Amino acid sequence: MIDWDRIKSLQDEIGPEVFPDIVTLFIDEVSETIGRLRDTPDLETLGADLHMLKGSAMNLGFTSFSELCQSGESRAMEGRAEEIAIAPILESFEESKLVFLAGLENGQGR
Numbered sequence: 001m002i003d004w005d006r007i008k009s010l011q012d013e014i015g016p017e018v019f020p021d022i023v024t025l026f027i028d029e030v031s032e033t034i035g036r037l038r039d040t041p042d043l044e045t046l047g048a049d050l051h052m053l054k055g056s057a058m059n060l061g062f063t064s065f066s067e068l069c070q071s072g073e074s075r076a077m078e079g080r081a082e083e084i085a086i087a088p089i090l091e092s093f094e095e096s097k098l099v100f101l102a103g104l105e106n107g108q109g110r
Contacts, residue, residue: 006061047076
């Protein structure tokens with residue numbers, strides 16, 4: 001679900017003092033997009049939204065969430081956006097976020 005090796009690598013790249021800011025930015029940006037998907041997904045922009053979510057998720061080690069976004073993005077690119085199951089994507093983000101934040105509190109990724 002969470003790639004803790006990626007988290008450690010990111011912390012090493014940007015420094016532990018900047019990492020909390022990156023986490024806050026990630027959660028804020030992704031939560032905003034998730035909110036749009038939760039309310040009423042726009043099939044015209046769904047592929048772009050999932051692309052953004054996928055990239056952000058990969059950067060911060062949210063592997064399961066990223067994979068679901070990739071699958072949805074592929075469907076949207078094929079003109080099948082109406083087939084994308086949004087609920088599992090939303091659930092994966094919420095679950096991943098909880099695991100991630102709890103892991104950080106417990107020292108994972110260091």
